Amino acid sequence: MAPKLEATRRRIDALESDPSRKNSFVPYGIDRHSAQVELEGRKYLMMSGYSYCGLGGDERVVAAAKAAVEQYGTGAHGVRALAGSTPLHEELEAEVARFLGRESALVFGSGYAANVGTIGALCGPGDTVFIDKYDHASIVDGCKLSGATVTRFRHNDPNHLDQRLRAASPDGVRLVVVDSVYSMDGDIAPLPELREVCDAHNALLMVDEAHALGVIGRTGRGIEEHFDDTVHVDVKLGTLSKGIPSMGGWVVGSPDLIRHLRYHARPFLFSAALAPAQVGAALEALRILDREPWRVAHIQDQSAKLRAVLTEAGMRTLASETAVVPVVAGTDEQAYDYATACRRAGIIGLPVVSPAVPNTLARLRIAVTARHSEADIEFAGQALLEAARECRLIPATAAV
Template sequence: MNASAAWQHLEPKVAAINRRIDELEWEPSRRNNFVSYRPEMDSPYVEVDGERLLMMSGYGYIGLGGDERVAAAAKAAIDQYGTGTPGVRALAGTIPLHEELEAEVARFTGRENALVFSSGYAANVGTVGALAGAGDTVLLDKLDHASIVDGAQLSGATVTRFRHNDPRHLDLRLAATNPSGTRLVVVDSVYSMDGDIAPLPELREVCDKHGALLMVDEAHALGVIGATGRGIEEHFGGEVKADIKVGTLSKAVPSNGGWIVGSADFLQYLKRHARPFLFSAALAPAQAGAALESLRILDREPERVTYAQRESARFRQVMSDAGMNTGASQSAVVPLIVGSDENAWEFATACRKAGVVGLPVITPAVPPGLARLRIAITAKHSRADIDFAIDAFLTAARQCHLIGE
């Protein structure tokens, strides 16, 4: 078989995705994915094709993107350590800044030690793969992030799904699993597309009943929930603990990287068995420096968390009262659910024309009929910015016949 014949098997898939993009983005004003945004460092505004637009679909929950202190820390790290590291962490890649960052992550999250990966995706894939394998069972919430799902599938363990945020269904699933192997339950603390929160106390009770480990991904919880932004355990009063906590340094923290916290012995095991950690280049110095300074600022300025929590609650209430479907959101992540993929695209395009970036999330990222704009309220958004966004969203929703006049 020649190369041309081999490509014939792939060509229908390539053609299908390009046809779908053409159906949604048939003119430049309708382009809503993979757009290049030029951010303003001191505001939540961005520039696109000469237009100044309010960004309402970013991740910077605590408003530190562009913060001069964070930028200075990144520059200082480059000055001291250069732009990269000369190897993986196990060989020549570890620098003192990595160890400083890991100590700060551990302290901030209330754990003994931490390990920093090159990305949050790598942290999830590596951790699940190191904890479970053939003969074990990984139980996943139906809406778990793709990195968790990929880690479970790559691990070689049996993978079982349970209904979203449903401890009773998890109980049934666990009762049907093999008790002789490791049983690992993995949930998101805050779900990235819906903004709702995992019921940690009930999940903990079910896991304890069956002798299962409970792992939580704090990617969208750090800096978002809990009185001081310390995540799901703080949100529930600190009385209930997860066995394993992982997270990222690219959501509330404006950097890159992922992390896991735990005992020294446990992390020694992960260093040698989490393949994405062992075989990936070490986190670049600038990213480590930026992450370290961001965590220290968050520790000193918890009012950033309080503000975003208060304003996201106000935003949800106003949008719900106006007839928009915000799902079960309880956090700074607020979906504006509009039904079909086409509705989401039309809505996003109308929002941009009204001066606001609200980005569409469509199938397969969300189930059919639940396409939405994924909105995030951050500490960088002033009250006036949020009011402007509310007006733009509601105006666009009326134009698209998503709500009444």
Template structure:
């Protein structure tokens, strides 16, 4: 009789290495403080950067959409699943990002898979930063394109890869805008300049830059003033925007091509009306989000400086993603557990998400956090650090 013994053995190995983690089940909605096992815990791992999950206008938009359209869209986009609210959302996203067009996917992950797998063929080459997100890596794996990987933010290696790629039909340089594990920002102006020098396309995944970088959270292209020079911008509706979904902002010809070729788009039911309406409302909210984004960055600068003053290694962080580098996977998870005992939820992240010796507890600061919240977390960090790192 067939059995799952090999799976069980792998799970037991994870437990031995201190890397096994069951799902954490929360009893309240996403916020600065959340309820876990009946206890209020300071949340320092959420991607809800601007606190929009509870925005009253967005909640009202979702309710109105359910009343008008029902709870589901009923089909894929290419049959009966494109409602006028989906079309409005894409028009507003394109306007917000300053591109000809935008196309919405069910998640940022499927956006990367769908776009990369559609645009790249056997006569093309993709050149990717070694620390790009898993969805980019998986999207590239779905293609028959040649692949080149350059060391993280190493522009000399990128240029060498571009020089070596002269014979390919399409050359696409792919990078995260903000790298999710380290919280550093891609050197996009240099990437764009090199791509233009060697006639390559630039593809930026702004999952952690959407709503965070640029005017009103327009992303890394806006942050660096590179409008019209970045060919593919992937955005998320799942993090700072506060809902769920992903999108590509691009030229109209790329959108039209993806409608006919991108398998996640073609074979997945479209966003529910409530989600589409929430995202549409969020774009309007982002247009007035200057104060929220300023608070987010003020909080990030304060927390990072205080964490460093306590003697912790925050790596290359320059955004609201602030890792505390621990190293050993088991010790990393023990550190996370100690913080939880002190009332702070900050997730430990270990191999294979990061290198085996680069385990870290990743803190994410939001605009919702008060100065008192951040000081509470700093006190917990200091206390837990004494126990685990000395």
């Protein structure tokens, strides 16, 4: 074990060689009423947070969490199959299903658990799972733990998926799993083409909406709405910790599917139920998002403006078309240099480095939220370009 521990120490020490370069596990002070955070007595504009809908500090959400604690206490009484279920859990599941246009829903302890549990409940030895090269780690881990054969296809490439399906065994369950919005690139899965390929090969299509709920579609209902509800998926799941500012994961589908997951998804069956505060907060946030779709439009408008400012100045934002805006720096070291320069310019833009992304495509993962004002986005664009010029990622004469 010692060599592994030493390798980790050396890597972190090299990237975070002094306190100004520390980016992992930083305890930011949160301002509930703005997009700012506090670090060592200074205010910064947070540009790498996940709370897309800007509801984390909303008084209505906080009040709902408090009310849930007042009624149900601070923790669950066990797993959902035994003493852990409450009427509040069932109310949340009904709201998730209604919001996403399905008959039934099941809420897990996390989005990670939802992916691992769902894949493991649907597939096993003798089955085949086909996953996009850029799928989230929870999807990859769910595949490994299921015991099914795992086949990868090129990112957002339906033709390559078609080839993989043709070459695979026709026996058993054939499940294709993709993210709807990819968390590091900000691009969207080509759902109509994927659906066509899956139908041609009698394969199920499962989509992880973790970074899509509240972000894409006219009212934030995700990838099906993004494609005008002309195409549907067989299994849809996501999280309650990003667009919805709580904790937990969800799966929606037919009553038969949800019944099967209740009894066969091990992370659900053997984990304590969500705490009441989390359930209450998630339930209220979903209802607010339903009533306030302007939040989704704001995210989409402001992320498009920020992308335009960056790309016009020569920064690479890859194929982003959502609230997730990757700003490529180059090597891991360059990404840390860039993050440090951004902090000096007044914003927090956090680096994503290898092995999460290729070492040549290390980046800042920027995220636009409904909490960001137009002035915030203008300031962020100026800061990102100022830092990029300082790090020589763009010429010193590049326009702001």
